[in-house]
């Protein structure tokens with residue numbers, strides 16, 4: 001019999017029951033909760049007079065609606081405030097662990113879980129949010145769920161799930177200097193497409209992946225959902241253990257040793273068979289920039305905006321034309337001709353300390369270009385913010401003209417006051433460049449933190465490696 | 473979830489195809505923290521003459537007198553009859569919540585959008601797909617009959633009119649079972665409570681650091 005994949009192993013470990021039609025009843029270890037998709041689930045429990053099966057599995061935090069400035073005034077939008085208050089009330093009522101606004105541990109749900117050691121190898125992790133895939137970086141099976149499912153997990157600690165297919169994306173070899181996790185994952189999506197992982201759990205492997213820090217691995221897994229797969233996975237190794245050790249929710253002492261022994265098996269067996277395999281040459285990867293309204297509409301900084309006239313598939317060509325039209329771009333333009341209005345460094349993709357260090361490294365000693373109307377740095381959590389301030393990163397950003405904000409989702413989706421105005425162009429470290437995502441009529445280009453910082457100081461897109469080499 | 477019981481109810485007919493979920497419940501109401509209370513904003517753009525915002529006192533708004541659900545006896549309708557591809561568009565479960573909150577128990581159409589169809593069962597709303605010709609016939613029958621009613625028998629899988637003419641429909645056995653017994657997925661999984669508990673016992677023995 002062939003060996004098991006990492007996905008198979010975690011699935012089998014959590015399977016409580018199977019039904020005739022092949023669906024499994026899966027046990028859930030960690031349930032992350034935020035203010036937007038949870039209120040109806042809590043209400044549903046109450047109406048049905050049910051309670052929570054395992055309160056300690058829940059870690060809650062407000063993030064989508066929270067303002068990133070003027071926190072003394074609280075939340076001024078009454079509708080947003082009610083959503084956050086409701087989360088607070090529900091968590092108080094059931095005595096659930098919540099990092100409220102004002103708590104230094106508060107931040108974007110997918111940043112704080114790992115930061116606290118609440119995401120551990122071999123776990124099943126769910127959240128009413130599609131970017132739950134982030135946590136797969138820890139060899140945990142993590143995926144987003146809907147509101148009815150949030151309630152299902154609260155009440156039963158389980159979910160009814162159909163098993164997905166096994167897919168492996170191997171990024172072979174080492175990336176060139178200056179290439180980040182964001183470039184790797186954008187390149188992968190460009191190669192396999194936004195539906196490339198549909199129906200699959202993607203395991204990422206290869207030297208370029210194992211060579212990444214945990215922050216980088218989270219960036220890659222975060223965007224798995226943008227490749228159509230609900231979950232991404234990376235095997236557990238020493239890098240994983242080093243990151244987890246000593247975090248508040250992580251085991252310690254004797255328990256740590258037992259856990260580490262168990263986690264040693266959290267990788268795919270050598271003879272495991274994947275339903276789909278994709279191999280990408282790491283050496284091919286250059287800094288990436290999206291040019292359209294889907295993450296797969298991406299190319300290298302030194303390429304030109306593609307021409308729909310060169311596309312043989314007429315449906316695809318039509319999609320490209322519509323995207324270019326929305327983005328206000330012409331085919332064959334080079335990226336250094338594209339000027340940006342706003343810069344956003346943040347989101348669950350790229351708001352961790354390493355991301356801020358990378359951006360600050362580029363910004364240091366430079367100023368925002370004159371055409372930049374607003375450049376935001378929104379740390380992923382209060383603890384990331386604290387660490388960055390300890391390192392003096394905030395001064396570097398502020399001296400250059402950036403705004404140094406409080407943690408939250410912010411301009412990733414513009415549910416709070418941080419958003420693009422119609423027609424504004426943004427270099428953003430977030431994960432979705434859909435029409436209107438950062439504000440009605442806004443134009444989003446997805447890039448790495450270093451590339452966003454480079455665009456901020458140059459005023460247009462530029463290969464950050466030229467800046468780093470001192471050529472600009 | 474309540475058990476689905478046989479009933480006879482007033483039919484509100486919308487002679488349109490492709491009624492989308494945005495029409496059923498417009499996006500501004502998704503900011504709500506409730507699963508209930510959407511009934512007052514069901515078909516908001518069609519129902520009121522002024523634009524709606526969440527949190528507003530809807531009793532102060534100008535009702536569209538032409539709109540079916542604003543008129544007797546349709547304000548008490550329990551069955552919605554529509555044309556093909558009902559509830560297409562966004563996946564919002566709020567569309568189901570709004571229909572049910574208004575008082576609808578059944579939607580009859582030749583076809584439904586996939587996600588809405590699934591969401592309905594999770595909440596106890598019964599979507600009944602009938603052949604195009606049968607739907608046509610129902611539309612003809614109710615012409616000029618404001619008090620037109622249909623009876624729904626889920627166990628027997630038939631819809632019948634006042635004259636006793638029966639129109640059979642198909643439904644997945646498992647879903648029928650859930651509706652008849654008032655079981656949502658949660659109710660069903662809870663029937664396996666003992667199994668989950670014994671799973672937990674061996675699970676935490678093996679992985680004590682997670683306990």
Ligand code: SF4
Nearest residue numbers: 131347348409412413
């Ligand atoms: S940062 Fe953006 S993608 Fe991440 S959870 Fe918040 S809104 Fe969603």
